[in-house]
Amino acid sequence: MPGEETKAADKRVSLWAIARVFLQVGAFSFGGGVTGWMHRLTVTRLGWLSEGQFLSGLALGQVLPGANVTNMAVYIGQVLRGSVGALVALVCVLTGPFFLVIALASVYDDVIKLPGFHSAMDGIAATAVGMVLRMAFAGAAHGCREFSMGLMAFCVFVAIGILQWPLVPVVAVLAPLSIALAWPRGEA
């Protein structure tokens, strides 16, 4: 039984459990905020990943091409159960949305005429941003405890969020700096 009983934290998550969680994420994430849902379920509720594991995967997923949602599903699946886990998470996170998005599109011309429907859609999209913010708050509480780390997060936020500089050069400069600052000192 390779990998078993190394540490209590290394308990194996079943493929079925991965499928169930990612089907849920896919079907529930109205208005977006999908990575926020993943964080809520896999880190906060189930404790499958540590905050650090999740956040570093999120950063990798943003720098790599592809939707953050699918990259994150692949990463979480890979960490939990290797390539098979990654494939299961990817397929499951897309299955619900595939049918739901087409279902909504088929009735769109009718429902859009309902009073208030458009505003309700706007409200759901605005509120879903809160799912992502919750993840950012939790991440900041964990990952920015040192002043230097908080400063890094702040610089990334200002450069990309406020000044709207392109992502790749900003991360290419700040990520190595942040990693250098995080390098364990004293034990060469």
Next chain:
Amino acid sequence: MRDNPLIGLTVILVPFSLLSIGGGPSIFAPLQRETVDVMQWVTAREFIDLFSIARVAPGPGAMLATLIGWKIAGWLGALVATLALFLPASILCMVVARFYDRYRGHQWHTALEKGLAPIAVGLVMAGAISIIRLSGNSALVWVCALGAGIWLSIWRKLHPFVVLFAGASLFVAAEFAGIWPVSQ
């Protein structure tokens, strides 16, 4: 060859998949150019409708590509578009994640994990701002997004559906009160 919609979708979306650094939003503009202006598969109005549908439906906003596929070639088109947009980047991510995860416990992995965490926090916050900006940047959107974030952080057992429903109700109420949508 590009006249066949299934081949056309694949030829257009596979490169987008591998170039979409920063996620779905980075491909919306080029996708609009290709599907509306160049191929004329959908009208500009249809594109905007499909965009708002993909935004409010569950899942990534890039499912917009799925909808375009569905619009021009039915279920098969939807499937081909989904695979063409999500699969190539996912395979690349799988390779990187596999490599990264193999070195868990090594010193450089620990440093990377710790150093990338604040970068992710900054990126997530920046992403939230850009969505808010896309939603019209009005006070109501700000209040709703921040309020939901704080509410969900404090009341951790609460199901997010409650908050989403409250947000939807708030916006509908705002419409009937005459303060939403904000006229540009």
